[in-house]
Amino acid sequence: MSVSAGHPYVEALLQGSRGLPPSPLSWLNQRRAQALERANALTVPTTRDEEWRFTDLSPLTKMHFQPVQAAGALTLTLSDIEGMLVPEAGLRLVFVDGMFAPALSALDGLPAGMQFANFAQGFKVGAALAEKHLACHVGFDDNVFAALNTSYLRDGALITLAKGVVCAAPVHLLHIATQKEAASYPRCLLIAGSGSECMLIEDFVSLQDGAYLTNAVCEIVLEADARVRHVRLQRESLNAFHIANCAVVLEKDAVYQSHAVALGARISRHNLNVVQNGEGAEMKIDGLALISGRQLADTHTLMDHARPHGKSTQLHKCIAGGAAHAVFNGKVFVREGAQLTDSAQQSRNLLLSPKAHVDTKPQLEIFADDVKCAHGATVGQIDAEQLFYLKSRGLPEAQARNLLTYAFGAEIIDRIPVPSLVARLERTVLEQTQTGQQPS
Amino acid sequence: MTGKNAKILLQVRDLAATVVGVEILKGINLTVRAGEVHAIMGPNGSGKSTFAKVLAGHPAYSVTGGAVQFEGQDLFALAAEARARAGIFLGFQYPVEIPGVSNSAFMRLAYNTVQGARGKEELDPLEFDDHVREKMKLLDMNPGFLDRSVNDGFSGGEKKRNEILQMALLEPRLAILDETDSGLDIDALRVVAGGVNHLRSPDNAVVLVTHYQRLLNYIVPDYVHVMDDGRIIKTGGKELALELETRGYDWVVDEYKKVGAAV
Numbered sequence: 001m002s003v004s005a006g007h008p009y010v011e012a013l014l015q016g017s018r019g020l021p022p023s024p025l026s027w028l029n030q031r032r033a034q035a036l037e038r039a040n041a042l043t044v045p046t047t048r049d050e051e052w053r054f055t056d057l058s059p060l061t062k063m064h065f066q067p068v069q070a071a072g073a074l075t076l077t078l079s080d081i082e083g084m085l086v087p088e089a090g091l092r093l094v095f096v097d098g099m100f101a102p103a104l105s106a107l108d109g110l111p112a113g114m115q116f117a118n119f120a121q122g123f124k125v126g127a128a129l130a131e132k133h134l135a136c137h138v139g140f141d142d143n144v145f146a147a148l149n150t151s152y153l154r155d156g157a158l159i160t161l162a163k164g165v166v167c168a169a170p171v172h173l174l175h176i177a178t179q180k181e182a183a184s185y186p187r188c189l190l191i192a193g194s195g196s197e198c199m200l201i202e203d204f205v206s207l208q209d210g211a212y213l214t215n216a217v218c219e220i221v222l223e224a225d226a227r228v229r230h231v232r233l234q235r236e237s238l239n240a241f242h243i244a245n246c247a248v249v250l251e252k253d254a255v256y257q258s259h260a261v262a263l264g265a266r267i268s269r270h271n272l273n274v275v276q277n278g279e280g281a282e283m284k285i286d287g288l289a290l291i292s293g294r295q296l297a298d299t300h301t302l303m304d305h306a307r308p309h310g311k312s313t314q315l316h317k318c319i320a321g322g323a324a325h326a327v328f329n330g331k332v333f334v335r336e337g338a339q340l341t342d343s344a345q346q347s348r349n350l351l352l353s354p355k356a357h358v359d360t361k362p363q364l365e366i367f368a369d370d371v372k373c374a375h376g377a378t379v380g381q382i383d384a385e386q387l388f389y390l391k392s393r394g395l396p397e398a399q400a401r402n403l404l405t406y407a408f409g410a411e412i413i414d415r416i417p418v419p420s421l422v423a424r425l426e427r428t429v430l431e432q433t434q435t436g437q438q439p440s
Numbered sequence: 441m442t443g444k445n446a447k448i449l450l451q452v453r454d455l456a457a458t459v460v461g462v463e464i465l466k467g468i469n470l471t472v473r474a475g476e477v478h479a480i481m482g483p484n485g486s487g488k489s490t491f492a493k494v495l496a497g498h499p500a501y502s503v504t505g506g507a508v509q510f511e512g513q514d515l516f517a518l519a520a521e522a523r524a525r526a527g528i529f530l531g532f533q534y535p536v537e538i539p540g541v542s543n544s545a546f547m548r549l550a551y552n553t554v555q556g557a558r559g560k561e562e563l564d565p566l567e568f569d570d571h572v573r574e575k576m577k578l579l580d581m582n583p584g585f586l587d588r589s590v591n592d593g594f595s596g597g598e599k600k601r602n603e604i605l606q607m608a609l610l611e612p613r614l615a616i617l618d619e620t621d622s623g624l625d626i627d628a629l630r631v632v633a634g635g636v637n638h639l640r641s642p643d644n645a646v647v648l649v650t651h652y653q654r655l656l657n658y659i660v661p662d663y664v665h666v667m668d669d670g671r672i673i674k675t676g677g678k679e680l681a682l683e684l685e686t687r688g689y690d691w692v693v694d695e696y697k698k699v700g701a702a703v
Contacts, residue, residue, distance in 0.1 A: 384499060384500075386536050386538050388497075388498055388499060388520060388536075389532065389535070389536040389538070389590075390538075390546070391497070391519070391520040391521040391524070392496050392497070392520050392521075392523075392524055392529075392530050392532075393524055393546075393547075393553075393554075393606060394524035394525045394550050394553040394554040394557065394610070395521060395553055396521055396553070397519070397521065399549070399553075400521075403541055403549070404538070404541070406540070406541075407538060407539065407540025407541045407589075408540065411539070411540055414540075
């Protein structure tokens with residue numbers, strides 16, 4: 001293996017991966033080695049890179065990282081994480097600082113034909129399927145974070161549904177950060193067989209308020225006619241860095257629906273690439289970033305229409321208070337031959353303070369001639385007429401502002417089909433907007 | 441009509457106000473006593489709606505002169521929300537749509553805020569639900585409106601009913617209804633007017649801003665004022681509204697100008 005003199009930050013992160021024991025699966029060792037090579041060759045992007053123009057990662061490169069201790073996964077008990085559980089989800093996989101925590105997980109009652117397990121367990125039956133897809137959809141050739149994650153690839157969540165299997169209740173994939181100055185590499189692979197259905201709640205939380213890095217990769221494959229709902233909650237510590245790469249591949253007539261909510265982290269970046277690989281596939285993508293203080297939340301999405309009759313709808317909202325900075329870049333590709341594509345993208349942004357900042361960039365690239373593509377972006381403040389209306393009924397200024405902020409976010413939150421999460425998020429939005437306001 | 445001894449609720453003296461630097465109100469004088477109904481009429485652009493919004497504390501308007509006392513206190517010392525709690529209610533000409541805020545949650549917040557400020561009992565969601573449904577009957581409103589977002593997708597008539605519903609809940613001392621009759625068909629007008637009449641008492645007062653006499657068939661005013669160019673230029677009884685209906689406004693304006701020229 002050639003190890004070049006890489007970026008010092010990348011070097012520091014890679015220190016840990018070199019000591020990892022090899023996997024019995026040779027293809028996995030091979031992919032890790034390839035990723036390691038790429039990680040060594042690549043460097044941390046700067047604002048000179050077009051894809052990172054608005055997101056300055058230099059605070060991340062200045063941070064010190066300690067190797068992750070296995071203790072976290074072993075010492076936590078269910079009572080420590082009670083407040084994070086989702087009552088609607090009977091099935092739960094918990095990873096603590098990137099390590100599988102079997103005692104915190106709940107894996108009984110899987111529908112026949114479905115797997116929901118960590119890699120070590122899941123590969124006993126699902127290795128062939130994993131080999132076909134793992135590290136194949138989130139490319140790491142030119143993505144240093146995906147390369148780092150893949151070079152660390154040791155454990156993760158494997159979710160597979162055989163043809164026609166329907167999992168009615170959502171499954172909860174909970175990632176808990178407990179260690180400061182640690183880097184963790186959550187990994188998820190979901191393969192929904194043809195005609196199957198499931199809902200995944202991917203949830204990132206923290207039990208501490210220190211600085212750490214979560215570098216997550218998620219790959220989701222929908223075979224023909226499969227339906228997957230993907231609820232993604234990023235509730236990291238306000239000093240954390242969260243970088244996530246998610247790739248979704250849709251075969252014929254598959255439907256992927258995503259609800260991504262970013263609340264935490266000092267700097268977060270979420271790349272979501274959805275490729276429509278079969279005719280008639282549909283993607284519905286909702287996003288909400290609610291940030292304040294000095295937070296930065298960056299969402300980059302790509303809706304890639306490669307086949308005819310595809311449909312995509314996207315609504316992305318940012319609410320920025322304090323001196324927060326929200327970034328949205330929404331690419332829509334309509335490739336040659338992807339005729340009769342129907343795509344609609346909306347980026348709506350609410351600035352709560354004069355120092356808050358948003359950069360929004362819809363990006364359409366269309367190479368087919370018979371398509372319908374709509375997009376729009378708005379940036380605004382709390383509407384003065386709505387505010388006056390509420391105040392004219394006696395509501396105090398701060399409460400009226402909170403209510404309007406909440407209403408702006410509620411459009412996204414209310415579409416999440418998990419009542420306990422909706423209630424929790426609504427509370428969070430109200431609390432967060434309240435702390436961002438001057439007391440009246 | 442009430443006697444001259446009834447308590448003065450609102451006293452407006454030489455009120456002047458601007459919007460984006462343009463003077464709209466140029467010296468309004470008006471006294472409203474408890475139990476009275478005042479109608480303010482006048483041509484488009486005469487300043488009627490501006491007057492209503494200034495009293496409610498709309499931020500787009502700057503008061504540049506004069507004084508307004510509401511129940512003895514300086515109205516302009518109070519923020520819009522404090523005016524509402526003190527008992528001023530503005531029925532909007534164009535009620536604002538607020539998608540994402542449920543009508544029932546909004547009205548309960550408003551109700552409890554105002555009740556709390558008056559030292560009265562607040563209601564929990566279930567109690568409030570019973571209370572508001574009772575009030576909705578008065579306005580012949582479908583309870584389904586409670587579950588919708590505030591005014592979102594309501595028809596013109598539904599929005600106006602929703603305004604009067606809020607008035608019924610907040611029990612203001614002074615209700616200023618800005619063109620509540622616009623956009624209402626005759627049945628809706630009757631219902632809305634019936635609701636307003638039901639809420640009248642010797643302790644409160646209503647100021648109706650309207651273009652048309654027809655509303656005044658249902659809510660009979662004690663005084664009719666004609667506004668033009670930012671001033672009240674004529675005041676009469678309910679019969680003045682009928683005269684305006686047949687003769688228009690020009691004669692009032694001419695009469696005012698002649699008097700002005702003679703002085």
